[in-house]
Amino acid sequence: xxxxxxxxxxxxxxxxxxxxxxxxxxxxxxxxxxxxxxxxxxxxxxxxxxxxxxxxxxxxxxxxxxxxxxxxxxxxxxxxxxxxxxxxxxxxxxxxxxxxxxxxxxxxxxxxxxxxxxxxxxxxxxxxxxxxxxxxxxxxxxxxxxxxxxxxxxxxxxxxxxxxxxxxxxxxxxxxxxxxxxxxxxxxxxxxxxxxxxxxxxxxxxxxxxxxxxxxxxxxxxxxxxxxxxxxxxxxxxxxxxxxxxxxxxxxxxxxxxxxxxxxxxxxxxxxxxxxxxxxxxxxxxxxxxxxxxxxxxxxxxxxxxxxxxxxxxxxxxxxxxxxxxxxxxxxxxxxxxxxxxxxxxxxxxxxxxxxxxxxxxxxxxxxxxxxxxxxxxxxxxxxxxxxxxxxxxxxxxxxxxxxxxxxxxxxxxxxxxxxxxxxxxxxxxxxxxxxxxxxxxxxxxxxxxxxxxxxxxxxxxxxxxxxxxxxxxxxxxxxxxxxxxxxx
Numbered sequence: 110x111x112x113x114x115x116x117x118x119x120x121x122x123x124x125x126x127x128x129x130x131x132x133x134x135x136x137x138x139x140x141x142x143x144x145x146x147x148x149x150x151x152x153x154x155x156x157x158x159x160x161x162x163x164x165x166x167x168x169x170x171x172x173x174x175x176x177x178x179x180x181x182x183x184x185x186x187x188x189x190x191x192x193x194x195x196x197x198x199x200x201x202x203x204x205x206x207x208x209x210x211x212x213x214x215x216x217x218x219x220x221x222x223x224x225x226x227x228x229x230x231x232x233x234x235x236x237x238x239x240x241x242x243x244x245x246x247x248x249x250x251x252x253x254x255x256x257x258x259x260x261x262x263x264x265x266x267x268x269x270x271x272x273x274x275x276x277x278x279x280x281x282x283x284x285x286x287x288x289x290x291x292x293x294x295x296x297x298x299x300x301x302x303x304x305x306x307x308x309x310x311x312x313x314x315x316x317x318x319x320x321x322x323x324x325x326x327x328x329x330x331x332x333x334x335x336x337x338x339x340x341x342x343x344x345x346x347x348x349x350x351x352x353x354x355x356x357x358x359x360x361x362x363x364x365x366x367x368x369x370x371x372x373x374x375x376x377x378x379x380x381x382x383x384x385x386x387x388x389x390x391x392x393x394x395x396x397x398x399x400x401x402x403x404x405x406x407x408x409x410x411x412x413x414x415x416x417x418x419x420x421x422x423x424x425x426x427x428x429x430x431x432x433x434x435x436x437x438x439x440x441x442x443x444x445x446x447x448x449x450x451x452x453x454x455x456x457x458x459x460x461x462x463x464x465x466x467x468x469x470x471x472x473x474x475x476x477x478x479x480x481x482x483x484x485x486x487x488x489x490x491x492x493x494x495x496x497x498x499x500x501x502x503x504x505x506x507x508x509x510x511x512x513x514x515x516x517x518x519x520x521x522x523x524x525x526x527x528x529x530x531x532x533x534x535x536x537x538x539x540x541x542x543x544x545x546x547x548x549x550x551x552x553x554x555x556x557x558x559x560x561x562x563x564x565x566x567x568x569x570x571x572x573x574x575x576x577x578x579x580x581x582x583x584x585x586x587x588x589x590x591x592x593x594x595x596x597x598x
Contacts, residue, residue: 168231168249191257276290332398337476432516456533457531
């Protein structure tokens, strides 16, 4: 690993627009009279070599009963010390801390098994985890161990040469890189709104509500998947009964054969009765889960804490009667101009991001199986038809024949069916043209989403940076081929 300078190393992010580029400076603060490193700082493991197998135990999947709580000033001091130790911008550590666990208020385990303050997977922790507080144990549930380990991992991924590439190694998604850098720039500029939620009971309550809402939506999604399966089995049993009844109606049948057919029909009817009872239970579960979702959404709205992903709906507004179908805004939502095999738009967004009806429309059909996963098909007033695919959750109000208004919530982003990551697959039916080429779609660039394969206009004018900085230069679609750091004045 390249040695650090004595006082300052600078890394930066480029905020580019169609007509202008500027940068934010992220300063790496080395310990001095105002920054005392831990006593054992010299014993911190190198970022150039991972832990020897078995030297760091796999972390406990059970969170501590009394997790540590830190003020924003304490956290900033921790980020700065860890950043200085490994040559990583402390603002980036703060941004990752916010995104991954909301400053230790939502530490998992996640659905994928990630744990702790910086959401490490157990296998990654075994390779890069460390004991930063000197208590003799490497523990991702401990803020000091976790933040120092994150700094070490980012340094190992090349943070000193290319911070964007290192962030991508932390979480393989370009939206994640963009979100981290955006939050890091807010933190660097002293945006107090960024730190307002640290230790806040209200913010903690929001995290609990959001988790409960996620569980309730999973319950709805599960019932939505199982009900069509049960209905399909019942329909097939009806078909078998009809065939047997027609055979039993043959007057030339022997008494023995007739009784055999009657017995098979009776067995099918018993199976149907059991399936109908299961179907009734599933409908009751769906009703209960739907009511839970509605109640939690109302509770969030009443507290003026509605899902922040919906902010892009207000920001984007309506264009010629169209609303962008994926919420979250340009920091987390992105799309390319092309699709891998036929005209369609794969709109990348974090799993669970809200989905909206793109215009006033009628639901033609809904599905819950196949390559497209949970999906639905709508027809707009002008006759155009669109299909939404790979949802993790479909609003119960979205059913065949239902009328949708532009901007009405219809579900959540997922990766059901054949999908390589969370996104909305949006296509016109028949798929003869790209949705991305529609004027309404293009008008949301920079407001509701960013282009993955082209520059995106930014409506907010970037501030001009002073002094020498580093900037990130995008170079192609491969995150490891691009994001080359160059020096500019």
